[in-house]
Amino acid sequence: MIADHDIPYLPRGVRVHRDRVRDAWVLLAPERAITLDAIGHAILSEIDGTRSFGEITAALAARYNAPAEDIARDSAGFLGALHDRRFLEVHS
Amino acid sequence: MAWNKPIIREIE
Structure with missing residues (x-):
């Protein structure tokens, strides 16, 4: 679980992109x-x-x-899911 | 916009 002092970052090759076909934001990684x-x-x-x-x-x-605790819980789950799938890295 | 639990959908 990501901690308050951890610094999340998008690794090389991962970026946020506006998909005009889907009219949605997407997170792109290689393939x-x-x-x-x-x-x-x-x-x-x-x-x-x-x-x-x-x-x-x-x-x-x-x-x-x-409430900050709701946001911290949901954000940690979201970022943890991205980290598990290698869309996100963390400096501890 | 109100806060909601975020959703991830993978494109396969």
């Missing part, structure tokens, strides 16, 4: 892709390779005016 909903895109938009998971969830909590 693989996933579609993102608005919340998934919002989480990934906060990832810049320098900010910690705690900083990211605090920013999202302010942006969505939602």
Whole structure:
């Protein structure tokens, strides 16, 4: 599980892309892709390779005016799923 | 927009 001090980043070759055919945001990796909903895109938009998971969830909590613990739980699950599938790496 | 649990769909 990702911790507050961990710094998530997109590894080389992985990028967020607007798919005009699907009219959706997608996360592209070599020979693989996933579609993102608005919340998934919002989480990934906060990832810049320098900010910690705690900083990211605090920013999202302010942006969505939602309980920080809900955002931390959902974001950790989302990013953990991406990490398991090698769409995301983490500096500990 | 309200916060919801995010969804991932893999394109295969």
